[in-house]
Amino acid sequence: MSKNSAPVPQNFFTTGGKQTSPLRLLRNRLLTALCIVLSLLTLVPLLSIIILLLRNGLPLLGADLFTQLPPAPGQDGGGFGNAIVGTLVMVGIALIFSVPLGILSAVYINEYAPTSKLAAAVRFVAKLLTGIPSIICGVFAFAAVVMTTHQFSALAGGVALSILILPTILLTSEQALMGVAYAYREASFGVGATPFQTIWRIVLPEALPAMMTGVMLAVARASGETAPVLFTALFSYNWIHSLMEPTASLSVLIYNFASLPYSHHISMAWAASLVLVILVTIVNVSAQIIFRPRHR
Amino acid sequence: MGVASIPVGPESPIQREYRPRTDFFKGICWLASLLTVLLLVCILLEVFSKAWPAIHRFGFGFITGVQWSPNREVFGVLPVLIGTGISSLLALLFALPLGLAIALFLSEDFLPAPIRQVIRFVIELLAAIPSVVYGLWGIFVVVPLVQQYGGILADKLGFLPIFQGPAYGNSLLTASIVLALMVLPTITAISRSTLVTVPYALREGSYALGATRWETILGVILPTAAPGIVASSILAFGRAMGETMAVAMLIGNSQRLSWSFLAPSNTLSALLANQFAEADGIQVNALMYAAALLVLMTLCVNIAGEAILRHTQKTTAGLR
Structure with missing residues (x-):
């Protein structure tokens, strides 16, 4: 590579000294161009969604939207305060069920008995649960809760959502535990700590931020899902008074209002979509930010 | 000073702390x-x-039946099964070239890293948009488009059964287009992760033989990553089958048997979404039967996809 050597043709090393035939180069360029076009094509729908969300949703965005009840069909004004509360309540119920279950299972399969048959079964089940359609969570909650209590309820919706997010929480928690350096555990055992003390005082605190990421991703997922709550929590035009009554949620509101023949309700569906997308994006992005400092 | 001088009295606090005991937490x-x-x-x-x-009551006839009329207590899901299969296949057909192109962009060095980061972010954004929002967007963007251009398709290619008119906005094609967008992130993510594991030495070998970039991609990289790409397609197919809300809002919810992509159709999940809340009596059981079919189908597809993916990871690990 000295300066006074003969100039080497640009593609010398890629062609063994021979010129690549123009036809092959042309084909190369065309395929690259095709690849670029196909990739840009996916930007079109995304941009279209964002533009429509802003154009149709922003004009309605105001304080009323968050404090008022939905308008009856044909009426104007109102908001979807009860739907936001309903979504939060049901996601909360889902977390109460699935966070302990997911994290404790993850501790068992990664800390206590990683090679046991039960651990293998848990991993297999978690994988299968990720693949189960979200509507099946709703069907199960319908069969298990709605049919036994004879009542559409926030509880049923919460149960459906908890099944939906359990695999997310379990698998990300397992990843989080795997991320804790083994030397920490050895050091802890080395000073005579029991497995429980090691897990409780060393491993779990260390894995907590990554676990929180998983939980937040689960929250983002659950708050956007419609199918599990569609026929478990149903919908309501009123504020939530108890967990055992039909409850509104943002996503079902969008679904219901989108098919109504009133332009005001359709605008509200867009506004609700905008709020939902902003909510989901904020939770997703903050989950990423929490996780970042762990990469040391 | 001997052994006897070790205190045998009450345990010290430290001894108590570290005494082995039943681990209730376990x-x-x-x-x-x-x-x-x-x-x-x-x-x-x-x-x-x-x-x-x-x-018990409908047996196998439930799967082969073409009628779904709850008030006459006749239930058959064959049109719905066909709708589920075709809409998912069509979605895959649309999404695979796009997903593969993006995956190649993200794994090869066509573009500087920051731009690749942006593309990745965009795809993640696409994955984070709730299904129901896709449905709403579909109603106001894709439905009119399909109605407009579907009419032309039906005019020109109406002799083919799949493009038989009249063209509806809420049709199998509409649902498939939106489904394609929704499974795109799955295809991209899994294809990319397999493409990245193709050993660099294989690329170098191909370049050293004088192959151009695309000859390397088509001749070496894609064949090596093929099982992973197949797995990503299968998993995406599974996702498309289970996807509910966007489909329920766009597919037209018709249980009539039709082979036209431009006609309304239905899928198992959309059927469940539309009928569960108002169902009673034997209809609930029939819907549960449909749900059971959906569970079985998605479980099979997912297990197959995971098996192929695991197999790929083993074989590519051997290449390194």
């Missing part, structure tokens, strides 16, 4: 694991037991 974790496993069993049992009256 028991709790074991119980949680057991519950997780039982949950899946529970779901299957619950769905199948509630479906049993319908399975």
